[in-house]
Amino acid sequence: MISVEDWAKIRYLCRQGLSIRKIAAEVGCSKKTVERALASDAPPVYKKRASTENSFTPFESRVRALLEQTPTLPATVIAQRVGWCGSITWFRDNVRRIRPDYQQADPVDTLIHRPGEQIQCDLTFPAGGIPDGTGQKVAFPVLVMVASYLKRPGFSSASFTALC
Secondary structure, three states: OOOHHHHHHHHHHHHOOOOHHHHHHHHOOHHHHHHHHHHHHOOOOOOOOOOOOOOOHHHHHHEEEEHHHHHOOOOOHEEEEEEEOOOHHHHHHHHHHHHHOHHHHHOHHHHHHHHOOOOEEEEEEOOOOOOOOOOOOOOOOEEEEEEOOOOOOOOOHHHOOOOO
């Protein structure tokens, strides 16, 4: 199954006049896949499977109750308290999956902004106005825009630019 991006690229390349063979080579799929993508009016959709019960499901409610009381309780201790006798790796993976629901957000979260990722905009009408070309003061709007940029600690500007 192709991705939505590939589906859109196929349709775009077709509008540019490329042959099906060239589109297939560009996208990296078969000609038959290109033909099916061009024939469909809607992008491909992954059908979600119905969730099935696994060995962890009967224990999940008790695990959640323990995590609600003590979010940092180790998975091995939780396994002992709920009577788990299966694979500890499988149990840890499932506890790791649901633990974030019970942990508090970090109050000292560091924000990192890459260049051009965020901008602050402020609109103001300066008191008294701004002189126009005729010498009269007019209440022109002033738009101030400042780009946010925070360099990661421990990175030189050259290595940081390479990451972006």
